[in-house]
Amino acid sequence: xxxxxxxxxxxxxxxxxxxxxxxYEIVVFDNFSxxxxxxxxxxxxxxxxxxxxxxxxxxxRKDLQSVFDTYNIDSVVHFAGLKAVGESMQIPLQYYxxxxxxxxxLCEVMQKNGCKKIVFSSSATVYGDPETVPIKEDFPLSxxxxxxxxxxxxxxxxxxxxxxxxxxxxIMLRYFNPAGAHISGTIGEDPDNIPNxxxxxxxxxxxxxxxxxxIFGNDYDTPDGTGVRDYIHVVDLADGHVKxxxxxxxxxxxxxxxxxxxxxxxxxxxxHAFEKASGKQxxxxxxxxxxxxxxxxxxxxxxxxxxxxxxxxxNIDKMCEDVWRWQSKNPDGYN
Ligand code: NAD
Ligand code: UD1
Numbered sequence: 262x263x264x265x266x267x268x269x270x271x272x273x274x275x276x277x278x279x280x281x282x283x284x285y286e287i288v289v290f291d292n293f294s295x296x297x298x299x300x301x302x303x304x305x306x307x308x309x310x311x312x313x314x315x316x317x318x319x320x321x322r323k324d325l326q327s328v329f330d331t332y333n334i335d336s337v338v339h340f341a342g343l344k345a346v347g348e349s350m351q352i353p354l355q356y357y358x359x360x361x362x363x364x365x366x367l368c369e370v371m372q373k374n375g376c377k378k379i380v381f382s383s384s385a386t387v388y389g390d391p392e393t394v395p396i397k398e399d400f401p402l403s404x405x406x407x408x409x410x411x412x413x414x415x416x417x418x419x420x421x422x423x424x425x426x427x428x429x430x431x432i433m434l435r436y437f438n439p440a441g442a443h444i445s446g447t448i449g450e451d452p453d454n455i456p457n458x459x460x461x462x463x464x465x466x467x468x469x470x471x472x473x474x475x476i477f478g479n480d481y482d483t484p485d486g487t488g489v490r491d492y493i494h495v496v497d498l499a500d501g502h503v504k505x506x507x508x509x510x511x512x513x514x515x516x517x518x519x520x521x522x523x524x525x526x527x528x529x530x531x532x533h534a535f536e537k538a539s540g541k542q543x544x545x546x547x548x549x550x551x552x553x554x555x556x557x558x559x560x561x562x563x564x565x566x567x568x569x570x571x572x573x574x575x576n577i578d579k580m581c582e583d584v585w586r587w588q589s590k591n592p593d594g595y596n
Contacts, residue, residue, distance in 0.1 A: 262286045262332050266319055266367065267340030269296035271450045272439055272495055274304050276338060279499035281308045288313040288332050291341065299595040303447045319363035325370040336378035337371060338502055345457055346553065349408035360411040368422055378430040380505045381419060384412050385437045385558060395561035398517050405553050423515045430512060432505045437491035437521030437560050439498055441580035442587035449587030451594030459531060464588035467541040474543055476528050478550035483557055487528035491521040491559035494575035504569040521560025522573040538581035
């Protein structure tokens with residue numbers, strides 16, 4: 262059985278569907294700090310069966326042990342964590358506690374129970390401001406904020422765990438910019454407050470919840486001056502986790518693998534794609550650059566193709582269509 266920490270969240274919920282479709286049995290473990298029971302109910306509707314669910318915190322070893330006592334856990338897909346960059350600068354200790362200490366607790370309980378396979382949600386943020394693109398896995402790593410340092414530290418911790426006991430199997434998936442929603446339009450990204458990320462903000466603007474999009478700078482060294490990113494459909498991302506689990510036994514070394522589409526799109530290109538998908542106009546304002554932002558970021562995807570036999574299937578138009586279906590059917594998310 263696969264333990265999915267953070268399985269009620271945005272990427273986790275989509276991955277639960279892909280894992281079940283691929284024949285894996287799963288149990289979700291989540292403290293619902295950034296997700297809702299409604300999301301899980303909708304996943305159950307999509308897959309047509311009940312999902313084993315334990316409410317608990319990864320920092321709580323007792324909560325975790327009870328899952329291992331109840332279920333026969335063979336591997337873990339570890340999504341649980343706090344993920345807002347700005348917030349991580351305001352409350353760094355909570356981020357280190359939740360994300361880093363939480364992962365340490367999880368690995369400890371795994372080790373104690375002889376479960377030594379983990380697929381971890383890392384991020385392209387570990388590349389900092391890369392000197393060139395596309396970004397390859399062996400590029401230098403750095404971080405400019407506590408969230409990024411969380412990811413870097415966890416990657417290092419997992420490498421140390423593996424060094425101490427090479428029977429561990431560790432895959433760290435470095436996501437580029439997850440976007441999109443399930444084709445049913447019943448589950449998707451549901452930010453609590455004002456969205457930090459581009460696509461949820463555009464979607465809320467299109468549906469009338471936000472007045473206009475602030476574009477953070479049009480003076481970058483990019484074709485139209487706005488930031489260029491590698492948007493990856495969340496269903497493609499979910500499929501990448503299935504491939505990682507399918508193959509995890511083959512690897513002796515710790516694997517760090519990019520999950521991106523390999524294509525870069527500017528903010529303007531995303532706005533246009535969303536306008537086409539939704540038939541709505543997105544009013545915008547050009548404002549100052551957001552601190553910590555970089556000009557361009559996209560993945561070299563050759564390693565993921567080679568190692569996992571995985572590549573992105575869905576393009577930006579499909580991502581915008583699916584986000585719009587989700588947002589227009591659920592203007593207030595799961596509420
Ligand atoms: P999300 O907030 O939707 O999901 C995270 C889930 O973890 C939530 O359901 C939350 O309730 C749960 N959680 C948080 N702390 C927990 C704890 N201590 N114990 C138990 N559950 C806990 O976020 P997401 O977008 O689905 O991201 C999943 C993972 O992917 C995160 O680790 C995130 O850092 C990483 N990631 C996300 C992005 C992105 O843009 N969404 C990009 C790169 C990496
Ligand atoms: C952000 C995080 C990064 C994380 C990534 C994926 C920051 C500083 N970085 O990166 O650590 O790994 O999400 O979750 O938060 N934009 C606007 N207006 C907006 C929102 C975004 O113009 O309201 C622009 C940004 O300047 C950027 C692009 O849109 O050029 C994408 O932004 P976003 O979705 O926040 O992702 P990242 O900046 O790549």
